[in-house]
Amino acid sequence: MKQERDTVSKRNVIQAAIQLFNTKGYNGTSVRDIANKAGVNVSLISYYFDGKKGLAEFLMTTFLEGYVNELEKVHKMLEKKTAKACLVEALQTIMTYQHQNRQLARFVHREITFDSVLVREIMTTYLSKEKFYLSKIFEAGFSRKEFRPQSVDYVVMQLRGMLSMPFLQPQYILEVHHIQPNESYFIERYTKQLLQWVELYVCRELHVQKKPFVMNG
Amino acid sequence: MKQERDTVSKRNVIQAAIQLFNTKGYNGTSVRDIANKAGVNVSLISYYFDGKKGLAEFLMTTFLEGYVNELEKVHKMLEKKTAKACLVEALQTIMTYQHQNRQLARFVHREITFDSVLVREIMTTYLSKEKFYLSKIFEAGFSRKEFRPQSVDYVVMQLRGMLSMPFLQPQYILEVHHIQPNESYFIERYTKQLLQWVELYVCRELHVQKKPFVMNG
Numbered sequence: 001m002k003q004e005r006d007t008v009s010k011r012n013v014i015q016a017a018i019q020l021f022n023t024k025g026y027n028g029t030s031v032r033d034i035a036n037k038a039g040v041n042v043s044l045i046s047y048y049f050d051g052k053k054g055l056a057e058f059l060m061t062t063f064l065e066g067y068v069n070e071l072e073k074v075h076k077m078l079e080k081k082t083a084k085a086c087l088v089e090a091l092q093t094i095m096t097y098q099h100q101n102r103q104l105a106r107f108v109h110r111e112i113t114f115d116s117v118l119v120r121e122i123m124t125t126y127l128s129k130e131k132f133y134l135s136k137i138f139e140a141g142f143s144r145k146e147f148r149p150q151s152v153d154y155v156v157m158q159l160r161g162m163l164s165m166p167f168l169q170p171q172y173i174l175e176v177h178h179i180q181p182n183e184s185y186f187i188e189r190y191t192k193q194l195l196q197w198v199e200l201y202v203c204r205e206l207h208v209q210k211k212p213f214v215m216n217g
Numbered sequence: 218m219k220q221e222r223d224t225v226s227k228r229n230v231i232q233a234a235i236q237l238f239n240t241k242g243y244n245g246t247s248v249r250d251i252a253n254k255a256g257v258n259v260s261l262i263s264y265y266f267d268g269k270k271g272l273a274e275f276l277m278t279t280f281l282e283g284y285v286n287e288l289e290k291v292h293k294m295l296e297k298k299t300a301k302a303c304l305v306e307a308l309q310t311i312m313t314y315q316h317q318n319r320q321l322a323r324f325v326h327r328e329i330t331f332d333s334v335l336v337r338e339i340m341t342t343y344l345s346k347e348k349f350y351l352s353k354i355f356e357a358g359f360s361r362k363e364f365r366p367q368s369v370d371y372v373v374m375q376l377r378g379m380l381s382m383p384f385l386q387p388q389y390i391l392e393v394h395h396i397q398p399n400e401s402y403f404i405e406r407y408t409k410q411l412l413q414w415v416e417l418y419v420c421r422e423l424h425v426q427k428k429p430f431v432m433n434g
Contacts (some may be wrong), residue, residue, distance in 0.1 A: 022331070022332065023331065023332050023333070024244055025242045025243065025244040025245070025331065026242065026244075026245070027241055027242040027243075027244045027245025027246075028242070028243070028244025028245065029244075106330065109330075110327060110330050110331075112386070112388070112389065113323065113326075113327050113385045113386060113388070114239070114240065114242065114327075114388075115239065115240050115388055116240070119388060120388070120392055123388065123389060123392035123393055124392060124393075127389060127392075127393045128392075128393050131393050131394070148417075150410075150413075151406075151410075153394045153396060154406060154407060154410045155410070156394070157382060157383070157386075157390065157394065157407070157410075158379055158382070158407075158410055158411075158414070160382060160386070160389075161378040161379045161380075161381065161382025161383075161386075162375055162378045162379060163378075164378065164382075165374060165375070165377060165378030165381075166374070166378075168330045168385075169329070169330060169374075169377070169378075171329070171330070171331075171332055171336060171337070171340065172329065172340060172344060172377070173374065175337055175340035175341060175344075175345075176340055176341075176344045176345050176348050177348070177370045177373070177374065179370060189368075189371060190371060190374070190375075193367075193368075193371045193372070193374075193375055194375075196367075196418070197375070197414075197418060200365075200417055200418045201413070201414060201417045201418045
């Protein structure tokens with residue numbers, strides 16, 4: 001019974017923290033705010049997470065560890081599958097994972113835009129791994145002549161911009177495009193957009209022959 | 218003399234605020250922090266900007282007004298130029314403008330990921346205009362058969378992700394890719410990546426004929 005109650009209050013704290021961080025920001029949220037919203041005692045947050053900083057760290061590393069694990073699984077497929085199939089799998093997996101953890105994804109993506117020691121540590125631990133796995137997929141695509149040759153760094157950066165956008169900008173999607181960013185439909189549609197990008201932008205046009213362009217031809 | 222001194226202290230306040238917002242966040246920064254860093258009296262910030270909220274609002278609207286103005290100019294070219302030329306011009310202009318105001322761009326892009334009344338107002342005022350101008354360029358490209366038909370909403374979202382990435386994530390670019398995000402070289406190279414996207418992803422393959430793909434052919 002006690003253990004069950006502990007799990008519930010731990011989950012409440014996590015949910016309250018994510019929600020508050022996404023409206024008032026990490027720095028604008030106090031431990032007391034989180035405790036009040038979660039309906040727990042402040043000391044419980046110290047006990048479980050070693051305070052607000054520990055809680056934020058827990059949230060970021062939990063999210064990113066799961067994220068990197070998913071990518072690692074895809075990376076292992078490279079031996080058996082084409083680079084294109086792996087890249088498609090990676091994009092779908094990343095979008096699904098982020099969608100399942102969308103409030104957390106939003107917080108993490110925003111938080112890593114700050115300059116801080118914690119962020120720098122997270123970069124070198126998790127985002128360097130992300131870059132490593134994505135790079136391996138692209139490099140396999142280049143060497144197998146599946147992908148059009150280009151800079152790995154720049155294509156990974158471009159891809160990261162596209163992958164984080166729907167989770168960083170739900171308010172923008174809602175207010176400007178009048179689309180519900182939390183609907184599965186939206187995520188499916190946006191993922192299709194990314195797969196088109198793989199098809200037209202990343203893949204080599206091996207089977208395409210250029211003809212001279214004729215105006216009004 | 219007094220006017221000159223006023224301009225200097227106003228500029229100092231703006232620079233101090235942007236820098237603090239980018240390290241400690243808007244909510245983690247007090248008016249006193251800004252005044253101390255800028256070397257001015259707190260009352261001056263009240264006098265010039267009506268406090269911290271007014272200052273943040275000033276920064277966001279100043280940045281976005283300039284941004285939207287640049288896009289409006291490009292939009293006017295649609296009568297005389299091809300949609301592709303206008304889209305290329307738009308991307309170059311947006312990248313240059315953001316690079317020139319990169320600290321401010323970072324703050325604004327991050328701030329609009331929050332849920333707040335101010336952000337909602339900014340969305341409907343400025344980002345709806347941005348969407349309007351970009352949509353007009355894409356729609357011209359579709360109707361002139363320059364661009365491959367696709368959903369305007371989704372391509373604009375995808376583009377926004379790519380356009381904001383280098384300014385939202387300078388730390389990531391530095392720590393993970395070991396590239397200096399503030400160098401003009403980086404911006405030029407990243408812009409080239411976007412122009413390739415226009416070429417391969419957005420433009421219709423009018424002058425391309427598909428041949429059946431032959432393995433080891």
